[in-house]
Amino acid sequence: MQAATKVSQRTATTASGENVAILSFTGDIASTSKDSIMEAYHGIDAGITNVLLDFTGVDYINSSGIAIIIQMLLEAHTAGHRRIGIFGLTPHFMKVFNMVGVAKYATISADEATAVAAV
Amino acid sequence: MRNGSSVEVRLPSELGFEKVAMGTAAGMAELMGFSKERIEDLKTAVAEACINAMEHGNKFNDAVNVGVVLSSNKDELEVKVIDDGIGVGDKPALPDIDRKMIGEEDPRGMGMFLIEALVDKAEWHKGPPGKSFVRLVIRLDKENS
Numbered sequence: 348m349q350a351a352t353k354v355s356q357r358t359a360t361t362a363s364g365e366n367v368a369i370l371s372f373t374g375d376i377a378s379t380s381k382d383s384i385m386e387a388y389h390g391i392d393a394g395i396t397n398v399l400l401d402f403t404g405v406d407y408i409n410s411s412g413i414a415i416i417i418q419m420l421l422e423a424h425t426a427g428h429r430r431i432g433i434f435g436l437t438p439h440f441m442k443v444f445n446m447v448g449v450a451k452y453a454t455i456s457a458d459e460a461t462a463v464a465a466v
Numbered sequence: 467m468r469n470g471s472s473v474e475v476r477l478p479s480e481l482g483f484e485k486v487a488m489g490t491a492a493g494m495a496e497l498m499g500f501s502k503e504r505i506e507d508l509k510t511a512v513a514e515a516c517i518n519a520m521e522h523g524n525k526f527n528d529a530v531n532v533g534v535v536l537s538s539n540k541d542e543l544e545v546k547v548i549d550d551g552i553g554v555g556d557k558p559a560l561p562d563i564d565r566k567m568i569g570e571e572d573p574r575g576m577g578m579f580l581i582e583a584l585v586d587k588a589e590w591h592k593g594p595p596g597k598s599f600v601r602l603v604i605r606l607d608k609e610n611s
Contacts, residue, residue, distance in 0.1 A: 349482040378481065407485065409513055410580055414573040417566055424567050439506035446583055447576050448563025 350407070352380035354387040359399070359463050367397045367466055369459070373404035376412030384415050388422070396429055397466045401459065403435030413447060420452045430454075434462035467497045467538055477516060477532040479524040484516035487534045487547075494536050495543055500606060507584040508543070508604050514577040515547040515600045523549025523598060530596075541606040542586075548599040553592025554578075 352374040359367045368391045372384070391398060400416070402408070416433075423429040434456040436444060444455060456462035475490050477483040488509040495505045512534070519532040533548035561579050565571035582588045587603035 375482075407513075409484075409510075409517060410576040411517070411574060413576060417563070417573040421567055421569065421573065425569075437506070439503065439510070443510065443580065443584075446580065447561055448566075451563055452567060 349377050349379050350374040352376060352383045354383050356387060356391070359459070361397075361463055361466050365397065365466065366395060367399055367463060368392070368395045369399045369401055371401035371404065376402070376405055376408040376415070378409075378411035378415075380412055381415050381418075385419065388419050397432065398423070398429060399432045399434060399459070399462050399466075400453075401435045402433065402440070403459075405435075408440055408443075410447075413444065413449065416449060416453075417447075420449070424452060430466070432456060432462045432465060434458055467494075469538060469540060472535065472537045474536075475534040477520075477534065479520040479526050479528065479530060479532060481517065481520060481526075483532075484513045484520070487516045487532075488513050490534070491536055491543075491545060494538065495604070498538055498543055498606065500543070500604070504604060508545075508602075511581045511584040511588070511602055511604075512545055512547070514581050515545070515602060518577050518600070519547050519549035519551075522554075523551030525551070533599075543604050545602040545604075546599045547602070548596070550595045551598050552595070553598035554590040554600075555592075557590070 355371045357369050370387050423431050432454040454465050456465055491512045492505050492509050495508050516532055524530045530550040535546040537544045558575055561576045566573050585602045586605045589601045591599050
């Protein structure tokens with residue numbers, strides 16, 4: 348019953364010329380999203396140090412979906428060389444991500460331009 | 467909307483159907499005049515309560531449903547989410563992102579915390595099978611708090 352999560356990857360370039368990987372999500376972000384999200388994350392070139400997660404096309408996120416993002420943050424934190432940024436959340440989910448502490452380990456921006464500039 | 471109006475929904479114990487309850491709760495809250503922001507809070511709380519009922523209460527058993535009863539009462543909306551389990555025992559500790567980030571705490575386990583944070587009242591009631599429920603209350607007079 349949950350809408351399948353689709354993940355697409357593209358690249359943006361910062362003002363200083365650094366490549367940033369952007370994973371764009373559509374559909375639901377729930378427990379059923381784990382494989383598609385983590386496979387996309389694991390597929391990012393190891394040399395990329397900044398990854399942005401684009402939630403612009405997402406309407407529904409539940410706590411199991413947030414747990415997948417925390418799992419990704421944990422992997423990035425453990426690896427020690429990769430930073431995660433987030434953009435495109437609705438105001439409600441910006442609040443929820445702050446409530447559960449995600450903002451402590453990922454920069455949350457309103458939109459892509461702000462997120463790329465914050466890298 | 468008349469005071470005391472009530473709506474009941476029965477959901478299969480299958481992930482995804484919580485969105486039916488979310489939509490119903492959102493529609494009722496809109497009729498009562500809740501703001502978009504408060505409706506979003508309510509939707510997330512209702513979804514998390516339904517997911518907990520499906521997973522922990524009904525253990526995803528196809529043979530039992532999750533009941534959702536929404537009642538308007540003066541300036542508040544009450545939502546009861548009923549399952550077939552034995553109810554919540556001790557509430558889990560508050561989620562700690564720092565412990566999650568070093569692998570000392572499961573990345574999951576945030577549902578009850580979110581429910582309590584997003585509505586004005588959340589109570590877990592233990593009962594015999596089919597009688598355990600969580601009761602959520604969201605108040606119109608807390609719109610700007």
